[in-house]
Amino acid sequence: MLKIQAVPAGQGVTHVRFSPCGTLLFASGMRGDIVRVGVADGNVEVYIPAEGVWFSRAIVQVTPSSLYIYAADSIWCRDLVGDAQERPAFPRWLSRGSWSGSTGTSFMALRTSHGIYVLDPNTESSLARLRYERPILMVPFLSHSGRMLATYRGELASGPAGPRTRGPFIQAVEDISREKLLPGPTQGIRSPTFSWDDQLFAATEFGRLHVWNLADGQVRFTRDRDPGPRWLALFGPGRMLLATFDRSSSSLVETIDAESGQTLKTMDLGIGAISTLAIAPNGLTAAAGSRTGQVAVWDLDQ
DSSP, X not given: OEEEEOSOTTTOEEEEEEOTTSSEEEEEETTSOEEEEETTTOOEEEXXXXXXXXXXXXXXXXXXXXXXEEETTEEEEEESSTTOOEEEOOTTTOSSOEEEEOSSSSOEEEXXXXXXXXXXXXXXXXXXXXXXXXXXXXXXXXXXXXXXXEEEEEEEEEETTEEEEEEEEEEEGGGTTOOEEOOXXXXXXXXXXXXXXXXXXXXXXXXXXEEEETTTOOEEEEEEOOSSSEEEEEEETTEEEEXXXXXXXXXXXXXXXXXXXXXXXXXXXXXSSEEEEXXXXXXXXXXXXXXXXXXXXXXXXX
16 A cells, blocks of 8 residues: 655645546645646655645546646646646536546536536537536536436525435436436435446435445445444445545545445555545556545555
């Protein structure tokens, strides 16, 4: 296992993202630093320094040639080769919104004031558009293959238990007008994630993990923990990673079987409270960022 102080301890890591080849890891700090980490040697380079007192940036997508960043209500593209200049990306499609990127492809999903767009950064064109009548509360989430999309929908007004939402809604990108509503939690939702073969979908709420079969829309299994902490969940090939996302100092990551939910192993990464997880596109390597500014990288089969 490789442990790195990626950003200053006062910042914490907000996002980690592997390059398509899996040899580089990009991590963003709470104050806007983006660093590039060599997975083999742990070398850390401040790739994009923070600007001002508080300038939040988030990593949207990494393609073989470009890094896409969300900042100041816009998506920016930074070339990984050449002069490394930043430029606005998708100016025709994006207004204030939220985003997600597929791990297996370059595709991105953007929530805008006009609907949800599935975009191809290679051509800067829209592959599909989902119109909606009510606001989409949650970030649209693309599957590893880029072929499936998940959303939660509801009113912006919230009650004592949080925003009133419905979902998850599942749609195939190639036929985005057709949707399937899965039975499950509608409040306190976190970490929507698809299995890499697009057969399963999972999401967490306070103290519980829900996993559905997409073929019939039925719950495959649930996992319960203490009702207080939030969970982070992420599918890898044939397995899932689970971590507690709360104010504790726990850095435990549990690996479970994606089909049965049985625990395969538990690891203590020793980096403090975990804030984000990532799996490399080749499915062999995982990374976690923490609130202490540290990043851990490990072999999933170790």
